[in-house]
Structures are given as C-alpha cells and as structure tokens.
Amino acid sequence: MKPANERRIAHLDMDAFFASVELLRYPDLRGQPVVIAGRAEHRPVQLADGTRRYSRLRDYAGRGVVTTSTYEARALGVFSAMGVMKAAQLAPDAILLPTDIDAYRQYSRRFKEAVATVVPHYEDRGIDEIYLDLSDMDEDSRTIAQKLKDAVRDATGLSCSICVAPNKLLAKIGSDLDKPDGLTLLLAEDLPTRIWPLPVRKINGIGPKAGEKLVGAGIDTIGALAGVRPDELIATFGPTYGAWLHDSANGRDDRPVILHSEPKSISRETTFERDLHVKLDRGALTRCFTQLCERVAGDLRRKGYAGRTIGIKLRFADFHTVTRDLTLPAPTDDAGRIRQAAGECLRRIVLGQRIRLLGVRVGTLSPAETASPPIPTQGDLFDGWAPQ
Template sequence: MRTPTLPIRRIAHLDMDAFYASVELLRYPQLKGLPVVIGGGRRALDDALRDAYAELPLHEIPVAAFPLLRDYTGRGVITTATYAARQFGVGSAMGMMKAAKLCPQAILLPVDFAQYRHYSQRFKAIITEIAPLMENRGVDEVYIDFTDVPGGQREGGRVLARLIQKAIFDDTGLTCSVGVAPNKLLAKMASEFNKPNGIAIVYEADVETMIWPLACRKINGIGPKADAKLKGHGIETIGQLASKDLQWLMDTFGQRTGAWMFDAARGRDDRPISLESEPVSISRETSFERDLHAVRDKAELGTIFTRLCEQLADDLQRKGYVGKTVGIKLKYEDFTAVTRDITVERHIADAKEIRRVAGLCLKRAPLQKKLRLLGVRMGALLSAEEAPNYKQNRPLAPVDIAQTAINSGAEDTLTGQLF
C-alpha cells in the first residue's frame, strides 16, 4: 500500500493595489489614470467639495474642481498615491511639500480611514470564505495558507489566486496582487513581481534564478542601515549575500541577525501562518545623518519629532488602532539609549495628542548629549471600534494629560515644549 504524499507547502501574500487611492477612485471614478495622492487633513476638504457641487453625484464633479497638491501648505505626509503619481517619485510616508515639488499637478484627496477599514473587512471576509487560514498583516495585506485548500496546489497556487482575485474584484471593484511561494518570505517578494493586478508563482527551485538577482532591500527585514552596511562590504544582491558563509554573517551582523540573513538569502522561512496577529505596539523612529543637540538643533529636531508623531498617527488610523501608552526612544552619540513613556486616561490616535504626550516624555529624558536616533511609540493598543469612549478628533483635556503625566513622574508637565 502506497503512503500518501503530503501536499507541498504553498503560502500566498495578497496585497491590495494602491488600496486607499483605489477606494477613493471608486468614489471618484473620473480621476482614474490621473496622479492622485491621499494625505493631509481629514474629510473637511472633501466635504467642502461636495457642498460646492451638491446638485451633482460624486462621479460627475468636474476634475478641475479638485484641489491640487501644489496648493497644499503644512507638514502632512502622503498616505498613498496612485500608480500615475508614483511615476513621478511620489510615495507613502513622503512629506507633502516634497511630493508637491515632484508632482505639483497631482490631485490631493484627504484620508477616509472609516471607508478604508470598511473595504478591508469586505475583502478579508471574501478571502476567509475561500481559504480560512489567513494572517492579517494590516488594512491592505494578508498571508494565506493555500496548502490544503482546493485548487491551492494547481499550477503552484495560480488557480486559487486567480479565483480570489476575481471574487474580490466582483464584490468590491478593487484589484490585488498575489505572490505564491513555499513560505511567507518568498511570497511577499513575489507579490511585487507583477503589480498591479498580477500573480507570481515561486518554487524552491526558482530561488537562484528569480530571487538572487534582486537587491538585498527586497528581503522584508533588511532596512536602509543593514543595506548600507552590506553595500559597504560589496554586497548588493541577494545572490551575493547568499555567497557569504554563516560565520562571516554572524561576526558582521550579530549572531541572530547573521543567522537570519543566511537563511533568508537562501529563501528559507519556516514561520507559520498566525491567525492571531494583533500588534503589541506600533512605532516610528529615524536615525539622523549627523548627531543633533536638543538645544542647538531644536528647530530641526522639532520638525522631525512632529513628523514622527504624524506618521505614527497615520499608521494607527490606517490599521484601525488606538492606544493609551505613548513612549519615546532616544539613542545618543555614544550609542547608549533610553526610553520613557506615559499612559493617558483614554485611548488616542490623533497626531496632536500623541505629540503633546510624547513631549512630556521628553521632559523626563536626559538631553545633555547629542542624539543620533529619535523614536515615538504607541502601546496598550485596542481596535478603534472596541475602545470605550473613543471619539475621533475629540481632544484630550489638558487636565487629563497633566494628571497622568504627574502620576508617571513628570512634574513640570505644562511649561512648554523642549523641541
């Protein structure tokens, strides 16, 4: 009697195409094919546009009536952009003023996180009806285990991927790109191969031909600092990284990171699909090109600090979370680091509130030495829909901030900002 063979592991990474922008184009189809960026303020701008053309349905509002990026003033960041705008170099997390220089003619639309979450829930519900083992990785991307799903092995998973793509498009009008591979690491890389609305299939035998020619940055987990260090050693492609022996990588990058790089370069990743993927915290941080001093570089640090808080708020609202514990991270010129945090009375996600509380955290940190890194974090997370007494844009009362800060040990809380 023959022993039945086990199915080959097939993991898919599904990424919605320019998700926020695509949702907005469902509302304003007359903007299709044009450079459009999403970011800045909330729906006030959109409401004014609708009021001005109240007699017209949304899809008939003239294109010329929409605000342009060149007219924007402020310190907001781009949440996402259509593919037409990306051709000009505009991308997510880019400052709006910088984006305006690259593509001044882009149409600017404000964010609508409630609508994005609505469509996020819809496409994920469709997926789990077809393939129940799904790992939620944010509002617009998921991992799916195709291994034992009917059709998951046919053509390496292409048949099932095509079925899911069609089901999502038929229900929502939105497109997505899917990469199917033996593991999560390769699947995520594969989902970028044929964007938008594409499918890419990778087998273990394809690593040398399809993966090794790619830049090291294509490996999820190799950031700009590690990439710069690799380039300093003459390593630019994944294939060049794979040529390095394990001991050299561990000596150069540390035991844990080096061992991970060794496996990643060979396409190895045994992480399972996680059905419970709620984050413990969400953070933003940046390293400086030169060390900065809290007093002498106050203006520059203030701008960076505000930008980090805005990016963190954007991440929270994009993923549908609010939090109660705001923290900061400082790394000094001598590579020592400190963290400070304050827990407030209720959940928040607004950039201004995060900035105010994070500023109080700064008052509890030593700032005599120059800084090489600054970070902001939000913990004690909860879904915005589940948070008691959470109302978007309802300001946190100064007395709440003062009391919680005093409880946390920051006695001089309301005497201004450091930067």
C-alpha cells in the first residue's frame, strides 16, 4: 500500500438515490418534498386528463419508517429511518411514494457498471455507494472524479457526489460536504477548516450512544475530539475504540480499498405494518414467508451463490427476537428447499404471541454450481400454530 501522503481514495455516493430514481419516473415531482415509505396502495393514480394523483404523507396510517426523502423533504426535517407517523407531523403535505427495491437495484447495477468503464475495480459498500483507489492512475483527481460523475449521469440520468481524499474515512465524510452533485477534493491540510468544525457524528463509526456520550462531555465537534488526549479517550471508551476515536478525529485511517469480498450470508426480512396473529393471519404469514424464501433464492442466483445453512428470525410483539437455523447436506439456491428448511426451523419455535418481524437467511455460501436440484414450494407453514 502506498504511503498516506500518496494515496488517493474516492468515495462515490449517489444523491438521495431511491428518491432520485422515483423522480426519473415522475419528473413532475422535481423540486417538491417527496418521501419514499409507502406501500403498494400509495402508488400514483393516472387520471384521464394525463395528470397523476399522488398520496400525501398525511394519508399514511400504521407502523413504518422512511426509506429516504428528497432534499426538499429533508429541509422539513424528514430523514431516512424516521418513523413515518413522525414524518407526517413534520411534513403532512409531502408526496408519499411506495418503495420499489427492484428498480433501485437495477439503477445500482447501472451506475456501478458505468463506474467500471472509468475505474475497473471498486469496493462495493451497498446499493448506492462505493470506494475507489485512484492512487496508481495517471490523471489528476479532479479529472477522474468528473469522468466518473459524467459516466454515472450518462448511464442513469442521476447525479452522484464524489470526494477524493488521502483515506477512506476522509473520503466518506467529504462526499457529503457538497451534496448534491458534489465534487470535493480533500487534503490533509484541509482538516482544520473543512473537517474539524463538523459534528462528531459525521465520523462514520460514531453511533448515537457514543455521540451522546461525547456531546455530554462537551466534545461536540470533530475538532474538539481531535484535541482530547488519547489516554483520556482510552480511559472512557476502552483501548481500541478510544485510540480509534483519536486517530479518526485527526484524519488518520490506513484501511485499504477492498476490491472483492465474499459475503458470509444473504438474507431478507420484513417488519409488518401491524403485529400478525399466528392463527388469524396465518395466510398472510405463510405468503410472506414464501416470498422471503423466493427473494433470498433470487438474490443467491443473481450473485452466483448457493448455501447450506438456512436460518429464520422472528421478532415478537414484545420485541423479543428468536433465531433458529439448520445445515443442509448440500448447498441450495432453490426457493423450495430454502422454504422447506426454514419451515423446519420454524417448528422449533414456540409461537406464543403475535409476530412483528419475519426474516430468512442463507449462510455457509459456495459457488452456485454446487447447488442441489430444486423442489416445489407448497404448504401452509403456520397451520396448527396459535398463540398460547
């Protein structure tokens, strides 16, 4: 790995990704507060005069969280992971759209394929962000970054924000500085002016609890954290996290860009709008269980994997979470076999109360060519169970 002063690490982050995909589909919503959180019944209705009727955030009833929002909605205080009912109090007139994860995955593939035409290898960090190591490229950072932005826009019609910095930590922070459509270049000497004035939570890795503890101690900016002696941080947060906090606040990070990594498992889960009764909602639970197995199987096939360990997760109304798993004699990427094994896991759980969340996981992954033959998916998995 090159010395820190010679490294050029880029973080590319799509701008309000899910919402931006929806604006391609509904361009008349540009400039308006839009929240992605709705269900199928919140799809826009095409009217006879060619216009559309949209649901509003005030129309939402039930449990759920915001997936994402446009920058106009964020200006009203609506952010991802916020409860939808709370969001409706802040922005009742905001447009409400349902989540379309298949469309977002399609655009994710498109933007990553476009990036690969400029920089062949990258570290995939999820559906809407990647890291790239530009250290060995001949062109200057601004030129490469602009080429990446242009390639993404040409392939998707969407904008992204890029920061090129000496390491991943600074690149991640920097890609958020000039959003949307930002192109940011950070050097070590920019730390006091551009990084240190920011809140401590801007460091990726400082979560709510640590952030609250730091702010409670009067350490509310990255600069303030950088000025705390390492031994004080170690005394409060322990040797590993305390030392990491000091390094991060001072812009030090030697992590490499990992160009390829094998996933340990692939999973799908869903949180229900209301807690489902094992007997009264048996049909809905069975359909959901089957769909989760089919989606996990589809994810496995798209990624070229099969797995031997099948697991399930249930969260009950009191938030108690239970997991069970079993290992098959041969790997599978087949929805029928996954559902059969997941059903066996289910039978090992006492379903004593209503269910809040249901999830299916496949682990111990291997290449797809090792998969066993498929079997049909059928049967009512929840038949015979009822809360005690």
